[in-house]
Amino acid sequence: DGGITQSPKYLFRKEGQNVTLSCEQNLNHDAMYWYRQDPGQGLRLIYYSQIVNDFQKGDIAEGYSVSREKKESFPLTVTSAQKNPTAFYLCASSIVLSGATTSNYGYTFGSGTRLTVV
Amino acid sequence: AQTVTQSQPEMSVQEAETVTLSCTYDTSESDYYLFWYKQPPSRQMILVIRQEAYKQQNATENRFSVNFQKAAKSFSLKISDSQLGDAAMYFCAYRMNTGNQFYFGTGTSLTVIP
Numbered sequence: 001d002g003g004i005t006q007s008p009k010y011l012f013r014k015e016g017q018n019v020t021l022s023c024e025q026n027l028n029h030d031a032m033y034w035y036r037q038d039p040g041q042g043l044r045l046i047y048y049s050q051i052v053n054d055f056q057k058g059d060i061a062e063g064y065s066v067s068r069e070k071k072e073s074f075p076l077t078v079t080s081a082q083k084n085p086t087a088f089y090l091c092a093s094s095i096v097l098s099g100a101t102t103s104n105y106g107y108t109f110g111s112g113t114r115l116t117v118v
Numbered sequence: 119a120q121t122v123t124q125s126q127p128e129m130s131v132q133e134a135e136t137v138t139l140s141c142t143y144d145t146s147e148s149d150y151y152l153f154w155y156k157q158p159p160s161r162q163m164i165l166v167i168r169q170e171a172y173k174q175q176n177a178t179e180n181r182f183s184v185n186f187q188k189a190a191k192s193f194s195l196k197i198s199d200s201q202l203g204d205a206a207m208y209f210c211a212y213r214m215n216t217g218n219q220f221y222f223g224t225g226t227s228l229t230v231i232p
Contacts, residue, residue, distance in 0.1 A: 094220075
């Protein structure tokens, strides 16, 4: 079955450390996204990519970095510059819409990674 | 800029009753898609229902239906015969017909009272 796999499910980071969250999809989707979720703030976009070797900053990119070396993979690195990294992180993927009518216009989400700074 | 507003941070409903969650959005586009996602305590995002803006007929999925008012830019979710398993956070989302980005509301936490 096609889907998105995020790992690990839980991650603990010491202050000053960089950590990388994994996101892999086998849906042949061109676009992939990283969202951060905090209580009461909904989902905030960190980075997105719609093609290999290209990505764009979202609303809260500071302190994060990404790469898109393969279509299937979009890892997120939380750097030491991110001052408040404790949150739930969601990865998603979709096709890139071009204006033509399509029934496949939704997001597929991973199951998330809970990152805690210790 | 596109924005999605959910004005009800929390809602509650008696089991077997009906509840309506509100969502409004702001856009200058005429062709777009709207969604309701459910996030239970497991945190997995689950698609509940979706609507194409060019369709006048309101979408329905079993006990879930929407009231789509395009002119008013309103997209409410009605849950009929509420069940304990409906308790979750519900997010409204908007997507243009071009490009890739979704825009999410801040969510409504639904409690189902036995």
